[in-house]
Structure formats: C-alpha cells, structure tokens
Amino acid sequence: MEAGMVKPAPALVRFSGIQKTYDGEHLVVKNLDLDIRKGEFITLLGPSGSGKTTTLMMLAGFEVPTQGEIYLAERPIKNVPPHKRDIGMVFQNYALFPHLTIAENIAFPLSVRNTSKAEAQERVSAALRMIKMEALAHRRPGQLSGGQQQRVALARALVFNPQLVLMDEPLGALDKRLREQMQLEIKQLHETMGITVVYVTHDQSEALTMSDRIAVFNDGIVQQIDRPDALYEHPVNSFVAHFIGENNVLAGTVETVEKEYCRVALAGGGAVTARAVNVSGVGASTSLSVRPERIAIIPDGGAGDGPNRLPAKVQNTIYLGDHALAVLDVAGNGKFMVKLQPGTHDSLRHGEGVFITFRPEDCLALNPV
Amino acid sequence: MTAALLTGADAKTEVPLKRRLRRAERRRQAKALALVLPLLLFLLFTFAGPIAGMLWRAVDDHEVRQILPQAVAALASWDSKDLPDEKAYAALASDILAARASGTIAIAAKRLNYALNGFRTILTSTARNLKAAPEPGTAKEALVKINPAWRERTTWTTIKDASGPVTGFYLLAALDLTRNVDGAIVATAPDQAIYREVFARTFLISLSVTALCLMLGFPVAYLLATLPPGRSNLLMIFVLLPFWTSLLVRTCAWIVLLQSKGVVNDSLHWLGIIDEPLRLIYNRFGVCVAMTHVLLPFMILPLYSSMKAISPAYMRAAASLGAPPLTAFLRIYLPQTLPGIGAGSLLVFILALGYYITPALVGGAADQMISYFIALYTTETANWGLASALGAVLLLATVLLALVYGKLVQGQQVTGGMKN
Numbered sequence: 001m002e003a004g005m006v007k008p009a010p011a012l013v014r015f016s017g018i019q020k021t022y023d024g025e026h027l028v029v030k031n032l033d034l035d036i037r038k039g040e041f042i043t044l045l046g047p048s049g050s051g052k053t054t055t056l057m058m059l060a061g062f063e064v065p066t067q068g069e070i071y072l073a074e075r076p077i078k079n080v081p082p083h084k085r086d087i088g089m090v091f092q093n094y095a096l097f098p099h100l101t102i103a104e105n106i107a108f109p110l111s112v113r114n115t116s117k118a119e120a121q122e123r124v125s126a127a128l129r130m131i132k133m134e135a136l137a138h139r140r141p142g143q144l145s146g147g148q149q150q151r152v153a154l155a156r157a158l159v160f161n162p163q164l165v166l167m168d169e170p171l172g173a174l175d176k177r178l179r180e181q182m183q184l185e186i187k188q189l190h191e192t193m194g195i196t197v198v199y200v201t202h203d204q205s206e207a208l209t210m211s212d213r214i215a216v217f218n219d220g221i222v223q224q225i226d227r228p229d230a231l232y233e234h235p236v237n238s239f240v241a242h243f244i245g246e247n248n249v250l251a252g253t254v255e256t257v258e259k260e261y262c263r264v265a266l267a268g269g270g271a272v273t274a275r276a277v278n279v280s281g282v283g284a285s286t287s288l289s290v291r292p293e294r295i296a297i298i299p300d301g302g303a304g305d306g307p308n309r310l311p312a313k314v315q316n317t318i319y320l321g322d323h324a325l326a327v328l329d330v331a332g333n334g335k336f337m338v339k340l341q342p343g344t345h346d347s348l349r350h351g352e353g354v355f356i357t358f359r360p361e362d363c364l365a366l367n368p369v
Numbered sequence: 370m371t372a373a374l375l376t377g378a379d380a381k382t383e384v385p386l387k388r389r390l391r392r393a394e395r396r397r398q399a400k401a402l403a404l405v406l407p408l409l410l411f412l413l414f415t416f417a418g419p420i421a422g423m424l425w426r427a428v429d430d431h432e433v434r435q436i437l438p439q440a441v442a443a444l445a446s447w448d449s450k451d452l453p454d455e456k457a458y459a460a461l462a463s464d465i466l467a468a469r470a471s472g473t474i475a476i477a478a479k480r481l482n483y484a485l486n487g488f489r490t491i492l493t494s495t496a497r498n499l500k501a502a503p504e505p506g507t508a509k510e511a512l513v514k515i516n517p518a519w520r521e522r523t524t525w526t527t528i529k530d531a532s533g534p535v536t537g538f539y540l541l542a543a544l545d546l547t548r549n550v551d552g553a554i555v556a557t558a559p560d561q562a563i564y565r566e567v568f569a570r571t572f573l574i575s576l577s578v579t580a581l582c583l584m585l586g587f588p589v590a591y592l593l594a595t596l597p598p599g600r601s602n603l604l605m606i607f608v609l610l611p612f613w614t615s616l617l618v619r620t621c622a623w624i625v626l627l628q629s630k631g632v633v634n635d636s637l638h639w640l641g642i643i644d645e646p647l648r649l650i651y652n653r654f655g656v657c658v659a660m661t662h663v664l665l666p667f668m669i670l671p672l673y674s675s676m677k678a679i680s681p682a683y684m685r686a687a688a689s690l691g692a693p694p695l696t697a698f699l700r701i702y703l704p705q706t707l708p709g710i711g712a713g714s715l716l717v718f719i720l721a722l723g724y725y726i727t728p729a730l731v732g733g734a735a736d737q738m739i740s741y742f743i744a745l746y747t748t749e750t751a752n753w754g755l756a757s758a759l760g761a762v763l764l765l766a767t768v769l770l771a772l773v774y775g776k777l778v779q780g781q782q783v784t785g786g787m788k789n
Contacts, residue, residue, distance in 0.1 A: 062685055082688040083697075095686035099704045108700075109690035160691065 010074060011035035012164065012196050013059065018068035020054050028054045030220040032068070036164075036198060041190050043199045043207040045243070046217030053168060055217070056200045060166055061085050073163065083112075088157030088165040092172055094149045096141035102152050103128065103137040109160040127155040130189075147178045154186070158193065167199045171206065183209050204244050208232070216240050237278050238366040241289040248295075248336050249369065250288040254279050262365050264288060266310075268332030273307040274363040285368040293339040294362035297326065297348070298355045307360055312336065314352045330356060424764075427540055427757035430533035436477040437464040441532040449526050449552065458508035458519070461528075462499060469496045483752065484538060484547075485527040491518045523550050539758035564742070564759065571738040571763075574656060574728070575721035581661040582668035582717045583710065590672035590709075594679075608669050616663060620730050623659040624650060627731070655731040663727060664720055668713040675709025715774045719767050739763055 013036035020029040029051040036042050044052035057063040059070060061082030069076050077085055088109075096105050106127050110120040128134045131151035141149055150170060157165055167186075171179045187210045190197050201207055207214050208228045215225040216239070224231060224240045235241035242249070252264040255271065262276040264286060272288065279286050297312075312328040323339055326348055330336040338356060340348075348354070434441050439460035447453045468474040474496045481488040495515050503511035512519040519525075530538065530548060541547055541554060545562035549555045556562065589608065593601050611619060626632045627649040634646040649655055679702065687697035725740035732738075739759055746756035 060685075060689055062688075082685070083691050083693050085689075086691070087689060089686070089689035091682050091686055093680070093682060095680065095682040097683060097686070097701055097705075108687070108692070112687075112690065112692040112696055112700075156690065166689075 011071075012038040012073060013198070014071040015055070015059075016069050016071065018055070018058065018065045018070065020051070020058060020063065020066050027066075027220050029058075029065075032222060034215060034222060034225070036196065039194055039196055040212045041187070041197045041199065041210060043201060043211040043214045044217055045201060045204060045207040045214050047202055047243070050217035051220040052200050052202075052215075052217040056166055056168055056198060059164075059198065060087055060089050086160075086162050086164075088160065088162035090150075090153045090157045090165070090167040090170045092169045094141070094153040094170075096149055096152055096156070098141055101138050101140055102133065102144070105141065105152060106156045106159050109156065113160060123159055127159045130158075131155045146174050147182065150174065150182060151185075154189070158189070158195065162195075164196050164198065167197060169201055170199075171201075171203075179206070180209075186210060208244070214244075216243060218243075234277075235289070235364065235366070238287045238289065238369045241364060241366055242369070246292050246337060248290045248292060248330075248333065250290070250331055250333055250336075251368065252286055252288060254282055254284050254286055254365065257282055261360055262286075264365055266331045268330070270310050270331055272310065272363060273360040274365040275361055277364045278366045286365045287367065287369045289364045289366055290358055290362060292325065292337040295338045295356050295358045297328075297338055297340070298357060306357060308363060309355055309357045312354050312356050314348045314350055314354060316350065317346075317348050328354070328356065423753075423757045424761055425757075426753050427543075427761045428535045428537065429754065430480075430531060430536035430538065432476050432480040433528060433531040434533040436468050436473045437461065437528065440464045440528060444525065444529045444532060447525070447529060449522070449529060449550075452520065452522060453525050455506060455509050457525070458512055459503070459505070462503055462508045462512060465492070465496050465499055466502060469499075481527055481531055483542075483755070484531055485523060487518075488524070488527060491516050491524065495519070526550050526552070539754040540761065542755055543758040543762045564739075567737070567739050567742060568762070568766075570736070571722060571740075572766075574653070574660070574736070574738060575718050575724075577657050578660045578664060578721045579668075579714050579718045581657060582665050583714060585661065586665055586668035586672055586713065587706075587710075590669045590676055593669070593673045594676035595681075608666055611663065612666055616726060619663055620659055620727050623655065623662070623731055627655055627658070650731050651733045653732070653736050656728045656736045659727045659731045660721060660724055664717045667716045667720060671713040671716065672706065672709040675706050675712075679705050711774055711777060715770065719770065722763060722767060 013034075015032045015034040018029055018032040019027055021027050028049075032051075032055060034055075044055055046052045054063060058065050059072075061077070061080065065078060069078050071077065072085065072087075096102075097108065100108065103124055107120050107124045110123060115123070124137075125134070128137055131154065133148060133151060133155075136144065136148065141152065144152065153170065157167075170186075171182050174182060183206055186197075189195075190210075199207075199210065211228055213225060214228055214231055216223045216231065218239050224236045226234070231240060231244050235244060238249070241247050250266055250268070250272075252266040252272075254276075255263045255265050257276055257279070260275055261273055262279060263271055264274055265271045266288075274286075274288050310330055312330045314326060315329055315334060316327040317340070318325045318327065323342060326338045326340055327334075328336040328338060336356075440457060443457040443460040444453060447457065465474065468477060474492060478489040478492040481492060495512060498515040499511070509519070530536070530552075538548070542557070543564050545557045545565045546554050547557050589604075593604055593608070595601075596604065624631075628634070629646040629648070629650075631649070633649060634643070637643045638646065649658075683701050683705070684697055687701045688694070692700065722738075723740050724738055725744060728736055728738050729741055729744075740763075743756045743759050743763075746752040746759070
C-alpha cells in the first residue's frame with residue numbers, strides 16, 4: 001500500500017478467479033472476477049445457460065466453485081455451508097413452506113436463530129406491515145396469489161437482516177403488469193432499507209429498471225459490468241449491444257480507421273462512418289450496431305447529408321401505441337427497425353424507397369457476429 | 370301486444386329448456402353408470418354380497434329355532450327366573466323326538482355346545498334315551514331322569530338365548546364376553562378367554578411391522594426421490610421385485626434363510642459368532658422379519674410419491690434462511706412427508722392386520738394372528754358364526770382406523786405449495 005493513497009471501500013462480495021464445471025468438460029463459469037459493493041443493487045443478466053444462476057448458487061452456497069474463492073466481507077466462504085452464510089434468498093418459485101402459515105414462514109429464519117418470542121413476533125408484524133399483508137398472516141401460501149407469495153418470500157428473506165439478499169428470477173412467474181409493479185416495490189425496498197441485492201434475470205428491461213450495475217453474462221464470461229445507461233450507450237461488444245435494448249445490425253468491412261472513428265464498407269453496398277469500439281483493424285470484418293431511435297427517415301430526394309446516408313425500402317410499419325416502428329430493408333438487412341415520431345407512421349407506404357440517416361457517434365463498429 | 374307474446378313464448382320455452390337440461394344430464398349420468406356397471410356388478414356379487422353374508426352370520430342364529438321350534442315357542446314367555454314349566458319340557462321332548470327322526474339333532478347340539486360346554490352330551494344322551502313321547506304331565510320327570518342337567522336353570526337359559534333369530538353371542542364371544550345365567554354380560558372364564566389376547570397380539574405384530582417398515586422404508590424412499598432418474602429407476606425395480614414374486618415363495622425363502630440349519634445360522638456359525646444356532650424362525654422374530662419384507666413396498670411407494678412432490682427448493686430455502694440440515698429436515702421436510710407416512714403406515718398396518726399365510730408358516734403357536742383363528746373356525750370346526758364375528762370385529766377396527774386417518778389427513782391438508 002502506498003502511503004497517502006485512499007483505500008477504496010472494500011467490496012462486500014468478491015469473486016476471485018472462480019471457475020465452475022459440472023461435468024468436468026465444459027466450464028459453466030469461466031474465470032469470474034467480480035466485486036459487489038455494499039448497498040448496491042447488482043443484476044446478473046444473461047441468456048439461459050450463461051452461468052448467471054450458477055454464479056448466484058455459488059454465492060448462496062448451494063454450488064461449490066471448482067476453482068477460485070469467494071469472499072464475503074473479506075472472509076473466504078467457499079467452505080462455509082449455506083445456513084452459516086447469513087445471506088437471504090428469494091427463489092424463482094418462492095419456495096414458501098406449504099405447511100406453514102404466512103406468519104410462520106416469515107418467522108422461520110428468526111426461530112432457527114433462537115430469536116426471543118417477543119422480538120420475533122414484533123419483527124414478523126413489522127415485516128407483514130412492510131408488505132401490507134397483516135390481514136393474511138394466518139393463511140397458507142397455497143391460498144395466496146403469485147404476487148402475494150412473492151411479497152411473503154421477500155419479507156422472509158429480509159426479516160433477519162441478512163448482509164446480502166439474493167434473488168433468482170423472482171418475478172419470472174408473474175404476469176407483465178404485476179411484474180412491473182413488483183420491480184418498483186423491490187427497488188423501493190432496496191433504497192429504503194439500504195440492503196445489498198444480487199439479482200438474477202434474463203429480462204433486460206427488468207435489469208435496466210432496477211439495477212445500479214448490471215453484469216452481462218454470456219458463455220460463462222462476464223461480457224461487461226456497468227451502469228444501465230453505460231451498457232446501453234457504450235456496449236463493448238456485439239453481444240451486449242444486442243442483448244440490451246433494440247438494435248439493428250449491419251455487416252461490413254473496415255476500410256479506414258481514424259482516431260475513434262472508422263469507415264466501414266457494408267456487405268450490402270454503401271459505406272458509413274462509425275465509432276470504432278471493437279474492431280481489430282483495417283480489413284477486418286465488423287458488425288455495426290445502430291439503435292432504432294437514433295435513426296431518421298428522410299423521403300427520397302429529401303434534404304439531409306452527413307457521412308451516413310443509406311437507401312432503404314419500406315417493408316412494413318407497426319403501430320405500438322406510444323410509438324411506431326418502421327421495418328425497412330437496408331443494405332441486405334430486411335428487418336431494420338426505425339422508431340418513428342408519433343403521427344408519422346401513416347405517411348410511409350409499403351415498397352416506398354426512402355433514405356435513412358444517423359450520426360456516426362450513434363453507430364458502433366463492434367466485433368463481427 | 371308483441372311484448373306480451375314474447376314473454377309468453379319465453380315462459381313457454383323455459384320449462385322445456387330445464388327439462389332438456391335434465392334429460393341431457395340424465396343421459397350423461399346413465400353413460401357414466403353404464404361404464405362402471407360391469408365392475409359394480411362384479412364387486413356386488415363377488416365382494417359386497419359375500420361380505421354382507423358373512424357379517425350376517427355373525428349375528429344369525431337360526432339352528433335351534435329351526436330344530437327345536439316348540440321348545441323355543443314355549444320358552445318365549447319364560448322369565449328365566451325359575452325352571453320352566455311342564456309345558457316347556459313336553460315341547461322339548463317332542464322336538465327332540467322329531468329332530469332325532471330327521472337327523473338334525475347334532476346341528477342343534479353343536480350350536481348349543483358353543484354356548485355351554487357339555488350341552489352336546491346332554492342333548493344327544495337325551496335323544497338316545499328318550500324312547501317315546503312321555504305321558505302328559507311326566508315330561509319333566511322323564512327328561513330329568515335321563516339327564517339331571519335338565520334340572521339346571523343354565524341348561525334352559527342356554528336354549529332360550531340360542532333361540533334367535535339374531536344373537537349377540539358370537540360377537541360377545543369374539544370379545545371374550547358372555548351372558549351369565551341371568552342374562553348379564555360378563556367376562557368369559559379366564560381359561561377360555563383367548564380372543565382379546567389374540568387381537569392385542571395381532572395389533573402388536575402389525576404395529577411392530579409398521580414401525581419396522583417405516584424405519585427401513587423412509588431412507589430408501591428418500592434415496593429414490595432424490596437420486597438421478599437412471600439410478601432411481603434401478604432402485605425402484607429392486608423395491609418392486611418382491612411384488613413380482615409369489616407371497617408363498619417369499620415366505621418359504623425366509624424359512625430357508627432363517628431355519629436352524631439355514632443360511633443365516635450357518636454363516637454366523639462359520640464366522641464363529643455363534644456356537645449354537647439361533648432360533649430365528651417359528652417365533653415372533655421370524656414373523657416380523659418375513660412380514661416386514663413382504664409389506665415394505667407398500668410403505669416405500671406412498672412415501673416416495675409424497676417425497677417426490679417436495680421440491681428441493683424447500684430445503685435450499687430453509688438452509689438460506691439459516692436452518693442447519695437437521696433442523697431443516699425436521700421442520701420443513703418431515704412435516705411435508707406426513708401424508709405419505711400416514712398413508713404408508715395405514716396401508717401396511719391394515720394389510721398386516723389380516724395377515725394369515727406368513728405367520729402361519731414362519732410363526733410359532735404364540736404368534737398366530739386373528740386371521741388364523743378365523744381360518745380355523747371357517748375350515749376346521751365350521752363355527753362360521755364365531756369366524757364371522759371375529760372378522761366383523763377386525764373389520765370394525767380397520768374401518769375405525771381408516772376414519773381416524775381420514776380425519777388426521779384432513780387436518781393436515783397441505784394445499785398449493787410450489788406453482789410450477
């Protein structure tokens with residue numbers, strides 16, 4: 001340690017060189033290094049089989065890392081059994097004990113800790129108040145709706161004030177409206193209680209809504225860890241660009257590179273200037289990524305220039321209430337989406353030739369897919 | 370006008386609609402009934418009918434009524450306090466002569482002998498020595514001369530008690546109870562009372578076998594429910610193997626294994642653990658071992674099915690909430706297997722209650738269960754009344770147990786749980 005350097009706040013959880021294999025042949029998690037800060041809401045996001053749930057299970061203690069060590073509050077926990085880790089967990093299907101009432105379910109973590117009866121009762125009532133379910137205390141889980149069960153599972157995982165709360169796709173079984181409502185409730189709980197949450201989901205909008213930071217998993221590797229807006233604006237590779245938000249892909253070859261920008265010849269004809277985020281050099285193939293809302297449509301022969309102007313043919317328009325999408329054929333990509341300003345979608349006709357234009361900084365040259 | 374017509378039409382069509390609905394319902398019910406009718410008839414004739422018939426035999430008492438009709442009629446008005454009057458003696462004498470002529474006297478003698486030991490001799494000696502109908506007024510004298518037992522009140526109350534048409538005699542006898550000379554229900558003489566002890570023994574053996582099955586079956590069921598499918602299927606085959614072998618073969622196999630020159634004793638002797646062969650068979654030990662082996666699958670299968678329904682997430686949840694493995698098992702896992710434990714135990718217990726072949730083959734005289742006596746009275750001594758009464762008591766106990774279990778399960782009902 002150099003004198004005078006400010007020591008950074010230690011991470012609450014530190015994954016150090018973690019590898020995990022189930023069959024001895026394929027690594028489900030390949031060399032994971034990840035710090036989770038105290039008080040943050042971090043989401044492990046990725047498609048199924050990407051290693052995010054395995055990572056969570058290793059943290060909870062239900063899976064043992066094949067290699068590496070996990071530290072919780074500076075203490076190695078690889079060999080600490082789950083019940084001694086003091087980590088609350090909310091399961092995918094809630095896992096409420098069916099033979100116990102709601103109050104008994106919430107009291108369970110307190111009773112196994114030999115909390116005094118009076119205190120347990122007080123904390124259970126407080127937890128029931130928090131989830132606004134005092135009236136249902138003596139029901140059984142089977143008599144509750146999915147959303148209510150979810151709240152009980154949350155209350156049960158929080159009632160013993162764990163230093164860390166894990167959530168494994170807790171909203172997966174709920175319908176869309178309830179899911180969105182619960183997202184806000186969980187976010188609010190996180191903010192008011194100041195707890196550290198590790199949340200696993202494959203739903204990118206859920207991750208964007210709730211997280212302080214998101215770790216995008218694919219293929220057993222963390223592709224990128226960053227704030228939601230940074231992931232959206234500055235994805236480091238094609239996978240992240242594609243997984244977070246809507247995204248148009250154009251294939252091409254790098255012609256020239258100049259500082260942060262490069263000129264790319266498209267495979268379907270034409271050339272555009274893009275930000276060189278993840279290209280290996282001149283002559284390399286690349287995938288361009290452009291967000292649908294960063295593109296403007298100008299009618300044939302209309303004004304507007306700049307380096308990125310491509311001919312397009314209207315395939316279809318889709319009305320979505322608050323906005324509309326135009327599906328275009330651009331440089332061989334027949335599913336090129338452009339978000340339209342409200343009220344402009346009916347001016348486009350099927351088969352009509354138009355031009356699209358976007359700024360070079362909104363077009364990212366990434367690794368080829 | 371139009372409106373009135375319309376409502377009129379409505380009112381008119383409403384009734385046929387209801388009737389149509391009823392007709393449709395009836396057709397559906399008839400179809401359902403037609404589907405189960407063959408089985409229903411089969412069960413009625415082969416199962417419900419015979420059982421009802423046997424139960425009826427437990428209270429049926431028609432032999433004496435049929436064979437000694439005049440005596441029964443004469444005793445109907447007798448108050449059982451003193452000896453009956455001359456009329457009864459005359460009626461009995463006439464009945465005995467008639468029965469002797471038709472050769473039915475032995476049947477009545479057998480029935481009366483159940484109630485009073487020695488009655489067979491009284492009746493047959495009287496029948497043999499009564500040459501002709503006694504002169505009017507001398508019937509009592511004549512009968513008492515042949516056998517002084519006719520001067521005993523017990524002799525007559527026995528006939529009166531057996532005069533039917535229904536009797537509690539067999540049911541009382543099955544519980545080691547009897548009526549004394551004054552008609553009060555009293556315990557059977559200690560040297561003749563055996564059924565209470567046999568029932569207690571039957572329940573004790575069944576209970577031991579159930580407990581053994583539970584202790585041995587629970588871990589196996591747990592393993593079955595938690596192993597990966599491939600290995601659990603293999604294990605399941607081993608569990609089911611006894612089902613595919615005849616009960617008799619399995620029981621005889623235990624005789625081969627457990628007898629004094631059997632495999633187990635020889636092995637122990639060879640290993641130098643014992644010098645003298647252990648007595649492993651023809652006693653309670655052998656009965657319990659063989660019955661447990663035969664009944665184990667009936668315990669394992671309900672346990673397995675209840676454990677299979679318990680998601681592993683519950684144990685993980687319990688661990689994540691801070692419960693050590695044993696606490697999690699006792700407070701989360703075990704309570705959820707209670708319906709399986711109840712179903713398996715009840716099944717094994719009820720099956721064990723009725724066990725006959727296994728105790729008969731590998732048990733000693735003191736290990737015979739109630740079904741042995743039922744079989745004895747049915748096939749050997751043809752005392753169907755007592756056999757039926759013993760069966761009825763056993764059936765009643767079983768039904769009571771099933772009801773108690775039903776109540777317990779209802780109170781324990783686990784609803785919902787994991788929605789998957």
